[in-house]
Amino acid sequence: MTNKHVEFTLTLEHLWQFSLQFYGVREVKEACLSLQNNYHGNVNLLLLLKWLDEQQVIFLEQDWPILQGCIMRSETLLSSYRELRRHLKLQVNDALYREALQFELQLEKQQQSDLVDCINSLTLVNNDGEPLTLRYCRQLGGEHLQHAFSMPFPDNHPL
Template structure:
């Protein structure tokens, strides 16, 4: 069997809009937060993997480390800011807390930009095996969470 390389049109805006819509599903949001808080997973990576699953596209096994490395630049900063925001919540006025949430969203978007750049540098193929989201959940020890990600994403315009 030959592996056919595929090209996709992945942009930051496309991934961001997909993520906002997909994350708005209550079960998905809850599973994402559980993946993040209990299994130390990366929600942006999971959202990217779900987008790739929806396109039936994958990357080579040997490229997993490249994908995880591209998170390195932003993950420590995002994690530290998230912890600081959580601790400061009780001490901050509502408006300042909402501003801190908006800033965190900007950090999330920057991380997605890093992921998009990384993905666009890899050779992608048609996914002939299990979904990437299942592989990621299993890798983290949270395979049971995959159920929340197994349904197709809600359809959206300009996907």
């Protein structure tokens, strides 16, 4: 890996749109849900890592804990809400359940905002090594899921 610093400013809207498109691929969605439900991974973090992979940039190794730490508060809230929503599914009508899903999406977007703020504060360099998504899947013990995240994203325009 070269140590050439890269200047990127990621916006919440760009990451959100990227995430909606990438997550919209059936195989990606299934792998994301497996990463979340079976390996306790964070889908928003994975989507940010995929965006970074597409830009061929990486943050410094010592910044992994910073990035993961910036979502701890929102992850606790999201996990609790997700569990509540799952319990409500059988007890509320479809309209109320859809509202619960919409609120969860708002929480997801807030978490992405936290990630965007965090990544924009870190030093980014060119990534000549392994994709970040592979490293994250490996950390969680779900390396076999990487195939779904290695598909190239069609809108590969850097900001």
